[in-house]
Amino acid sequence: MAKLSTNSKKNNGIVKLKTVVKKLQNSLLLGKNSSIYSETRDSSSNQVPEDVKEGHLAVVAVDGDEPKRFIVPLNYLNHPTFLRLLEQAAEEYGFNREGAIT
Structure with missing residues (x-):
């Protein structure tokens, strides 16, 4: 019975992830004029850091x-490997956040 509960929790975590x-x-598809973009960017700087190339x-990570x-x-x-890494991180550290990741 415990295995069923563990699988249920794991599946719930995967769905959330x-x-x-x-x-x-x-959110990455939103344009510069979106309210989310304008609220989160620093108004004194309109540039993306040089090391963050297009795409x-x-x-x-802390x-x-x-x-x-x-x-x-x-x-x-x-990518399946990256998604698996995110799933493992969610299992180990938990993830109960709704909305944007900051």
């Missing part, structure tokens, strides 16, 4: 107090 990935993909996004920044190609958002 897929929803988050879908929202992230959709990429910056991701910050290990303890040590943040590490990665530049990730957007096509990784659909």
Whole structure:
């Protein structure tokens, strides 16, 4: 019976993760005039950092107090290995956030 509960939790986590990935993909398709973009960007700087090339996004992972920044190609958002990594992170650390990932 415990195995059924574990599988149910795992499937629920995968569904949530897929929803988050879908929202992230959709938010990346928004134009510069969207309200989400204008609310989150720094009004003093209209430039993307030089190391973030077109078709990429910056991701910050924190290990303890040590943040590490990665530049990730957007096509990784659909790659099975990357999705599996996100699923493993959700299982290990939990993920109960609704809305945009910041």
